[in-house]
Amino acid sequence: MTKNKITALLAEDEETLAQIIKESLETRDFKVFHCHNGQEAIDSFYEFKPDVMILDVMMPVKDGYSVAAEIRKTDKHIPIIFLSAKSQTHDVIDGFKSGGNDYLKKPFSMEELIIRIRALLYRNELMQEDTIFKIGKYNFSRVKQELVFQNTSQKLTHRESELLYCLYQNKNRIIERSIILILLWGTEDFFTTRSMDVFITKLRKKLDQDDSIEIINIRNQGYKLLCP
Incomplete structure (x- = not known):
């Protein structure tokens, strides 16, 4: 939203x-x-x-x-x-x-x-039409599964794109780990939790060209995407 x-x-x-x-x-x-x-x-x-x-x-x-x-x-x-x-x-x-x-x-x-x-x-x-979302200095297209930084494009996997979109919709707020797992993986267990942690690490690397962006882990709660 x-x-x-x-x-x-x-x-x-x-x-x-x-x-x-x-x-x-x-x-x-x-x-x-x-x-x-x-x-x-x-x-x-x-x-x-x-x-x-x-x-x-x-x-x-x-x-x-x-x-x-x-x-x-x-x-x-x-x-x-x-x-x-x-x-x-x-x-x-x-x-x-x-x-x-x-x-x-x-x-x-x-x-x-x-x-x-x-x-x-x-x-x-x-179900809504694609929109270009501003995440710091990046432009993010969920439908195209693409991050653009200063005319340089990075392709995202479907899972990376949906996870980033989920974080963006709750930017600068904590989104609970369980909610992300249910929304994107459909279940909450050890294996899906480990899988999500791997995707979070991948997203951090793809967003590391803008120092104003950070994905932080709130212990025992969830994640927060910090961005302007």
Whole structure:
């Protein structure tokens, strides 16, 4: 995302759970708009244009499925995650048919919700047109998988390109190791962790012509791309 904060629209009528979700997301640098029913969620969507919607299925006035179906009439791309205690196969199918992108069964961990949100936002970004990103004195093209420094081009592998893009989207902020692994490798274990460390080392070498750029390892947390 190009904005400093990811904006999330949360529609959940259970006040305690809503407060937990809202506070957890806000500590991860999200901006959260909380709605108490389905109609309020629709109205808030058109007013605030959030980056992601988190919808409880069972809500007053309009349920989550109805909200998603309404939103999909005008916006085909915004990621929508359903929250529900209902987990039968037909419930999940109904969720996807109404326009949802993911379905999370209650109770759930906040870490899982956040990882799923970031994964959806990341996949959504991949569908956007290519843009040239400025990383210090470098120009970076994710689609072309290319770094250009003073008219000298370096080709990146697909994995290098996606890892750099992930770091860039969170530049000057810590991005958790687990989030990167889930987004790019699909799993978090010893082997994928070692693989990521190797790719980080490769990226550092390819960015070493600009002293203002640094990829630092935050022990037991993750990585941070420091750049102007």
